[in-house]
Amino acid sequence: MKPVSFVFIRLGIGISMLGHGLVRIPKLSAFSAGMVGNFSESYLPELLVTLFSLVLPFLELMLGLALILGWKTRIAGISGALLMLLLMFGTSMIENWSALPSQMIHLLFFVLVYEFNEVNTFSLDASNPSAK
DSSP states (O other), X not given: OOHHHHHHHHHHHXXXXXXXXXXXXXXXXXXXXXXXXXXXXXXXXXXXXXXXXXXXXXXHHHHHHHHHHTSSHHHHHHHHHHHHHHHHHHHHHTTOGGGHHHHHHHHHHHHHHHHTGGGOOSSSGGGSGGGO
């Protein structure tokens, strides 16, 4: 993979995650209540869903910023992939099959960010190769 292609992948997934966080944080209570409502018939405990829904937008925002800046990119790639797996599990628990393709696409992009990080030259990590 070429460095320019990688930066577009990194920026694309970063902008998506940043956007998810930015729109949810100002309405955090409503977002959390909606998520708890969606999971009310699932096997997941309400307390777990509530805690996850309150933390999720901040994780999305931080992952987005890290990827846009190219800071700790490998860690952001693996963290984002793990987050997507958690979201996919939750989505399966409420049988929201229409959301899975989007989550799988996000997962793929996080894996690409992790896997091809050696071409991450247009980033903050590039100035400190050991930080990648």
